[in-house]
Amino acid sequence: EIVMTQSPATLSVSPGERATLSCRASQSVSSNLAWYQQKPGQAPRLLIYGASTRATGIPARFSGSGSGTEFTLTISSLQSEDFAVYYCQQYNNWPPLFTFGPGTKVDIK
Amino acid sequence: QVQLQESGPGLVKPSGTLSLTCAVSGGSISSSNWWSWVRQPPGKGLEWIGEIYHSGSTNYNPSLKSRVTISVDKSKNQFSLKLSSVTAADTAVYYCARRIAVAGDWYFDLWGRGTLVTVSS
Numbered sequence: 001e002i003v004m005t006q007s008p009a010t011l012s013v014s015p016g017e018r019a020t021l022s023c024r025a026s027q028s029v030s031s032n033l034a035w036y037q038q039k040p041g042q043a044p045r046l047l048i049y050g051a052s053t054r055a056t057g058i059p060a061r062f063s064g065s066g067s068g069t070e071f072t073l074t075i076s077s078l079q080s081e082d083f084a085v086y087y088c089q090q091y092n093n094w095p096p097l098f099t100f101g102p103g104t105k106v107d108i109k
Numbered sequence: 110q111v112q113l114q115e116s117g118p119g120l121v122k123p124s125g126t127l128s129l130t131c132a133v134s135g136g137s138i139s140s141s142n143w144w145s146w147v148r149q150p151p152g153k154g155l156e157w158i159g160e161i162y163h164s165g166s167t168n169y170n171p172s173l174k175s176r177v178t179i180s181v182d183k184s185k186n187q188f189s190l191k192l193s194s195v196t197a198a199d200t201a202v203y204y205c206a207r208r209i210a211v212a213g214d215w216y217f218d219l220w221g222r223g224t225l226v227t228v229s230s
Binding site for chain 2: 001036043044045046050053055087089095096100101102
């Protein structure tokens with residue numbers, strides 16, 4: 001099983017600042033990585049797939065990069081609605097075994 | 110637009126079977142997508158349980174495979190989850206989700222609102 005780790009566990013950022021979240025896979029997943037945002041009491045929302053492709057309707061301030069085992073989600077200028085938990089998820093297995101990272105909580109500094 | 114809605118008992122007794130249904134509205138369950146269940150224990154992260162295609166083909170998380178059955182009812186445009194021999198560790202919010210499979214990209218683009226299932230006597 002591919003194990004996903006995320007750092008930091010919590011990131012305190014001021015509105016308007018840049019946030020950089022990291023995700024690491026225990027073995028190469030190529031570019032088969034997605035990012036999700038989850039707010040309290042809500043379902044996760046897809047942000048990024050294919051490591052760097054924004055999902056429909058996702059603002060350009062969200063960007064993803066990386067391949068292999070190291071990935072980054074960057075939020076260029078944090079808005080109030082961006083304070084949430086962010087999860088990465090790999091999809092490199094056959095048969096499918098989708099695994100998520102433990103999440104990074106972005107909160108207000 | 111397509112929407113997903115989970116339903117089922119919110120309380121299940123230990124050693125019992127958890128049963129949930131996900132109704133698909135605004136679209137057909139027979140589209141070229143897979144239909145998944147994902148759970149989230151209170152205050153914790155996300156765990157993929159398994160998925161089904163409209164043909165009935167399934168994939169399960171090996172850690173849960175011995176206890177999980179996912180089925181589809183095309184006539185009702187819905188799919189279901191059964192998890193047997195539940196314990197308190199199965200207490201979680203259970204989400205149904207649509208899994209896209211396009212050009213090698215697999216991701217969950219549509220989620221239900223989730224339903225909390227508590228395992229307790």
